[in-house]
Amino acid sequence: MGRVNSYLFTNFISTFASLFSTLFLIMSLAFFIQIARITSYIEITFFELFKLYLFMLPRVLLFTMPIAFFVSLAMILFRLSKENESVVIFTLGYSPNFIARFFMLVSSIVSIFLLITAIVLIPTAAELNGNFIDYKKTIAKLNLKTTQFGQKFSNWMIYIQSQKNDINGATYEGVTLYSPQINDQRLIIAENAKIINNKSNLELRLNNGKIYDIKDDVWHQADFKYMKISTIANNKISKTRSFLEYWSDIDTNKQKARDFTTYILIALFPVATTLFALSFGIVTYRYEKGFVYFGTFGVLFAYFAMIMMLSSKLFIAILSIFLLFLISSMLFYKKTILKRY
Incomplete structure (x- = not known):
């Protein structure tokens, strides 16, 4: 130069x-x-x-x-x-x-x-x-927040009153779940709940609650001592393609x-x-x-x-x-x- x-x-x-x-x-x-x-x-x-x-x-x-x-x-x-x-x-x-x-x-x-x-x-x-x-x-753990509307777990809308943390993880108190289906709605109220990540299968474990099924203005109530709601996360991690394949x-x-x-x-x-x-x-x-x-x-x-x-x-x-x-x-x-x- x-x-x-x-x-x-x-x-x-x-x-x-x-x-x-x-x-x-x-x-x-x-x-x-x-x-x-x-x-x-x-x-x-x-x-x-x-x-x-x-x-x-x-x-x-x-x-x-x-x-x-x-x-x-x-x-x-x-x-x-x-x-x-x-x-x-x-x-x-x-x-x-x-x-x-x-x-x-x-x-x-x-x-x-x-x-x-x-x-x-x-x-x-x-x-x-x-x-x-x-x-x-x-491998995610849902990061749910208390007293906030609009949060989701799978197809459920979820609301949490309070949260306690200990060595075993977070325990959610006063849990309410709502499934907004058009003809068949379901409401779940539980005393407390935990979220567990079981091999990519996220589980919401509920204790001491009630289930309300609403269909055609008819309400059905059932009590439960223990319930588990599962949702499988997307674990299909694709292979990294070359730029030519991309x-x-x-x-x-x-x-x-x-x-x-x-x-x-x-x-x-x-x-x-x-x-x-x-x-x-x-x-x-x-x-x-x-x-x-x-x-x-x-x-x-x-x-x-x-x-x-x-x-x-x-x-x-x-x-x-x-x-x-x-x-x-x-x-x-x-x-x-x-x-x-």
Whole structure:
């Protein structure tokens, strides 16, 4: 790497690191909110929370790195132009094509990394994430809370007045269960109950209570000393598939086809828009102020809007959107940069 390339790359990396870390933090918070929803039906430790985050890390990288790369490249070139550094580079005999070739090489390396992330790492992480959640469900202990409505145990609505904890686990006091069937309703009131995880078979063991069966406005009451209600958790943990097996049904699975198209186009975004970044960033600041902010926002909006509209078209969308922006960036670069410098 020559001195000029080293200088450009050093300036670019400093700006990229700052912007990428900010976007990475914001995106990570958004994914942490998704992870927090999982804790509403399974119990996980702090280490397991971090493990779930690692499973989502490839998607975080895919959605933050291309945007950070494009915006950072445009902004660093604009800053160098504002400080007349780009003029000095051109005065030394380096053409804009010299800068373009270097950053096209860098963007190609970034896109290759992102393609591997999209095609290989994201499917693998998704499989591991799904299997981990299924496994946690099989060993879960229901985390029921007292004096709260809307909680469920299998098909039963459950309400608990109080809870006592000892070395044998939690004992629920004043338990009420209701099965809201249309024509045959059932109400159970028990003095106390325990939840036992018996080889993935969750059991609610009730003591000293009454059962009320309600059908056609006729009530039947029965007393019981001991009752057990069981529900079998999903213990069918699937085998982790390879990324080829994961993407094998994109021709029939519409959601997976949209995901594949979206991921590939986002991965190709740095290559498709590098020349746009150069066109917006390289200006003669003494005579023109440029439109770097409007330009970068416009390209981002147009690219991702087209992904949203055409993602169901799969390979047609990938080729058409990528080639459209790549060729447009070449023509725009030739018109705005090569004709002047």
